[in-house]
Amino acid sequence: MSIFHRIISGIQDAAYIWRQEMKQAFKDEGVLIFFIIVPLIYPLLYSWIYNNEVVHEVPVVVVDDCHSGLSRELVRKLDASADVKVLCHAADMDEARSLVSRQLAKGIYYIPSDFAIRLNRMEQATLSVYCDMSLMLAYKAIYQTAVNVTQYMGAEMQKKLSGKYTVREEQIAARPLDFQDVPIFNPQGGYGTFVIPAVLMLIFQQTLVLGIGLAAGTVREKSHYGDLVPMHPAYGGIYRIVFGKSLCYIMIYAVMGAYLTLVVPRIFSFVAMVKGMDLLCLMIPYLLACVFFGMTVSCLVRYRENVMLLMVFISLPLLFMVGISWPQSAIPGVWQGVSWLFPSTFGARAYVRMNTMGATLGDVTTEVRALWIQAAFYFGVTCLVYGHQLREARRHAAEALAAVTNAD
Amino acid sequence: MLHNPMYGCCMVVFPILAMIFFTSLMDEGLPEDMPVGVVDLDNTTTSRSLIRRLDGFQSSKVVAHYTSVAEARRAIQENQIYAFLYIPKGTTDDLLASRQPMISYYYNLASIMSGSLLMKDLKTISTLGSAGVGQATMRAKGYTQEQIMAFLQPIRIDLHQVGNPYTNYNSYLSTVFVPGIMMLFIFMISAYSLGMELKFNTGKEWLAMADNRIVVAIIGKFLTQALIWLALIFFYEFYVFSILGFPHQGSVAMLILLAVLEVFAAQGFGIFAFGLMPSLRMSLSVCSLWAVLSMSMAGSAFPVMGMDGALQSLSWLFPLRHYYMVYQICVFNGFPLLEAWFHFVAMVGFTLLPWFVVSKIKNAMLTYVYIP
Numbered sequence: 052m053s054i055f056h057r058i059i060s061g062i063q064d065a066a067y068i069w070r071q072e073m074k075q076a077f078k079d080e081g082v083l084i085f086f087i088i089v090p091l092i093y094p095l096l097y098s099w100i101y102n103n104e105v106v107h108e109v110p111v112v113v114v115d116d117c118h119s120g121l122s123r124e125l126v127r128k129l130d131a132s133a134d135v136k137v138l139c140h141a142a143d144m145d146e147a148r149s150l151v152s153r154q155l156a157k158g159i160y161y162i163p164s165d166f167a168i169r170l171n172r173m174e175q176a177t178l179s180v181y182c183d184m185s186l187m188l189a190y191k192a193i194y195q196t197a198v199n200v201t202q203y204m205g206a207e208m209q210k211k212l213s214g215k216y217t218v219r220e221e222q223i224a225a226r227p228l229d230f231q232d233v234p235i236f237n238p239q240g241g242y243g244t245f246v247i248p249a250v251l252m253l254i255f256q257q258t259l260v261l262g263i264g265l266a267a268g269t270v271r272e273k274s275h276y277g278d279l280v281p282m283h284p285a286y287g288g289i290y291r292i293v294f295g296k297s298l299c300y301i302m303i304y305a306v307m308g309a310y311l312t313l314v315v316p317r318i319f320s321f322v323a324m325v326k327g328m329d330l331l332c333l334m335i336p337y338l339l340a341c342v343f344f345g346m347t348v349s350c351l352v353r354y355r356e357n358v359m360l361l362m363v364f365i366s367l368p369l370l371f372m373v374g375i376s377w378p379q380s381a382i383p384g385v386w387q388g389v390s391w392l393f394p395s396t397f398g399a400r401a402y403v404r405m406n407t408m409g410a411t412l413g414d415v416t417t418e419v420r421a422l423w424i425q426a427a428f429y430f431g432v433t434c435l436v437y438g439h440q441l442r443e444a445r446r447h448a449a450e451a452l453a454a455v456t457n458a459d
Numbered sequence: 460m461l462h463n464p465m466y467g468c469c470m471v472v473f474p475i476l477a478m479i480f481f482t483s484l485m486d487e488g489l490p491e492d493m494p495v496g497v498v499d500l501d502n503t504t505t506s507r508s509l510i511r512r513l514d515g516f517q518s519s520k521v522v523a524h525y526t527s528v529a530e531a532r533r534a535i536q537e538n539q540i541y542a543f544l545y546i547p548k549g550t551t552d553d554l555l556a557s558r559q560p561m562i563s564y565y566y567n568l569a570s571i572m573s574g575s576l577l578m579k580d581l582k583t584i585s586t587l588g589s590a591g592v593g594q595a596t597m598r599a600k601g602y603t604q605e606q607i608m609a610f611l612q613p614i615r616i617d618l619h620q621v622g623n624p625y626t627n628y629n630s631y632l633s634t635v636f637v638p639g640i641m642m643l644f645i646f647m648i649s650a651y652s653l654g655m656e657l658k659f660n661t662g663k664e665w666l667a668m669a670d671n672r673i674v675v676a677i678i679g680k681f682l683t684q685a686l687i688w689l690a691l692i693f694f695y696e697f698y699v700f701s702i703l704g705f706p707h708q709g710s711v712a713m714l715i716l717l718a719v720l721e722v723f724a725a726q727g728f729g730i731f732a733f734g735l736m737p738s739l740r741m742s743l744s745v746c747s748l749w750a751v752l753s754m755s756m757a758g759s760a761f762p763v764m765g766m767d768g769a770l771q772s773l774s775w776l777f778p779l780r781h782y783y784m785v786y787q788i789c790v791f792n793g794f795p796l797l798e799a800w801f802h803f804v805a806m807v808g809f810t811l812l813p814w815f816v817v818s819k820i821k822n823a824m825l826t827y828v829y830i831p
Contacts, residue, residue, distance in 0.1 A: 236535075359744070
């Protein structure tokens with residue numbers, strides 16, 4: 052047979068396998084759940100959870116032992132801030148503590164009885180802040196509000212005391228060196244804007260791997276010998292199997308990927324600064340890396356459900372290894388190394404930087420290169436494991452044939 | 460059970476791996492020495508001392524100097540630095556001439572934790588920079604240190620970080636996510652072990668061993684698993700609270716009660732999920748999706764009180780949410796169990812959920828045929 056014929060028959064076989072795989076994906080509800088339903092619904096759920104972005108009006112309780120004009124001014128200013136709401140005044144610390152223990156308040160502001168006296172004597176006064184540390188965002192709100200309000204009141208007092216003549220002089224005396232903090236890329240500090248892009252990329256990888264694993268598990272269970280490769284003349288070569296199958300997954304996830312990266316951020320108006328071509332250049336290697344990674348993993352599982360037990364629990368560690376919840380520079384070297392095995396690490400890093408931080412493709416070349424390397428590596432591994440599966444299937448077929456001929 | 464390696468992996472190996480992962484990942488407690496950059500166009504002793512001071516902070520480490528803001532921003536986008544300090548030309552001159560110069564600090568809040576930590580460092584050095592000038596002037600005029608402090612900072616904040624004085628992120632995140640992952644495995648293994656009976660058609664034998672009494676059969680099956688889970692969770696509690704020394708105010712009895720609640724509530728949910736959909740694949744899918752969602756719905760990172768009203772009610776459907784609340788109220792803060800009665804009752808409720816579906820499970824075991 053000429054090389055030309057071999058190529059033609061290879062393409063025909065790959066197309067046949069592709070069709071079989073497509074049919075199976077849409078017939079099998081387990082696969083359908085992970086290929087279609089979860090990628091459609093989950094991002095919406097997560098976006099809904101984090102859509103409020105920030106926590107305002109954290110309830111706190113005030114114990115004012117001072118009862119002076121100054122202490123009341125302080126409480127008014129604390130209450131007027133965006134992040135904190137004064138729930139009530141408590142008579143003493145015990146009462147305040149009981150309000151915290153009943154989860155009605157998240158912190159206590161305690162103003163000691165000598166607060167105003169000390170300030171009027173030109174001594175340093177104290178505002179005690181007690182925070183329930185179980186919620187970091189609540190702690191941040193309570194503490195930062197206290198810092199801002201006391202700094203503001205302090206500056207007002209300095210101005211009165213400084214004995215300058217003009218307003219400008221007073222301002223300079225209170226703050227000789229002015230500073231400005233500029234939060235960039237997520238100026239309101241929104242939780243959704245920060246976590247959703249990485250979650251989207253993780254959903255992409257995890258559902259794809261779970262779906263491929265389930266599909267492979269089904270094939271094995273249907274086969275008499277637990278083979279991944281069915282006995283059919285079209286399944287005659289490694290490359291046609293790998294190409295045929297991956298083509299099916301790539302097709303489905305090209306659509307899903309577009310939905311995850313383009314539609315979802317826009318539905319919830321999250322930051323979306325990525326440009327079309329740049330996104331395409333990232334998603335192609337990411338998709339390939341994920342598909343071949345999934346096909347490699349799918350060869351490891353004997354029963355279809357096992358892939359769920361294997362893959363689901365690593366979702367959370369994977370999210371942490373992306374390095375947004377916990378800064379990448381603080382991840383220990385061992386885990387950095389482990390994280391290189393998973394496409395999501397690089398995919399999510401690059402996507403967050405392009406989508407949320409407006410980086411261009413040139414800024415994420417390291418990640419994109421890593422994804423291409425992963426795609427090539429997992430493609431190689433997939434071919435190896437499918438080669439092994441193919442030999443197993445042939446051996447089983449030969450044995451079955453021998454058994455049949457012997458029986459005759 | 461011993462013949463299937465999945466049990467060994469999911470009941471021992473993976474949970475321990477997850478435990479090691481989270482506790483070692485956040486071993487530092489607070490991220491230290493995060494890379495920051497500097498755009499110093501002033502380049503005087505004053506600006507350099509400011510930079511040195513920034514470098515001296517626990518969280519920040521000055522790794523690079525840039526010649527322009529645009530270049531520094533690009534470095535953030537390339538992930539080389541997380542924030543940068545911009546000192547414009549003439550800052551020192553203006554400072555000495557009392558023209559109130561302005562320095563700026565740009566930090567990347569696309570990563571909230573590192574961003575807000577670095578912001579705190581900046582605020583401190585900027586305030587110190589301001590105070591330094593005032594301090595020098597006042598000292599020259601002959602004020603005492605107390606007078607200077609009272610002038611520069613009239614109201615001091617006395618901060619009490621109750622229960623976590625070091626702002627240790629490890630003890631704050633690991634104590635929710637590790638139990639969350641354990642619950643995930645308990646959910647899945649509970650449904651899996653019932654489903655495998657169905658899949659390999661051993662359900663009838665299993666019921667026969669208990670004289671066809673489904674309640675006995677379920678208790679027998681899950682009590683053994685519960686013992687393994689409990690051993691694992693006790694080991695985890697011992698590891699984090701005794702060896703790693705996470706702060707907690709709860710008693711040992713409370714920790715034991717919490718572990719028992721965690722295991723039984725999660726098993727209850729897993730069995731219930733299988734009872735609702737007596738198919739291995741569907742119940743496993745539901746369990747895994749529920750467990751992954753519960754990490755967010757527990758409300759430890761983004762608080763439940765900040766979510767929409769409907770979600771606040773939905774959070775009651777997640778055992779991990781109740782676990783987190785009981786842990787937070789009774790162990791972390793050491794308040795009496797009475798304050799968490801609702802969540803305690805809810806966890807008992809989850810334990811009793813299988814009651815509604817035992818007959819359905821029995822029926823499934825006796826009559827259903829596994830369809831792949």
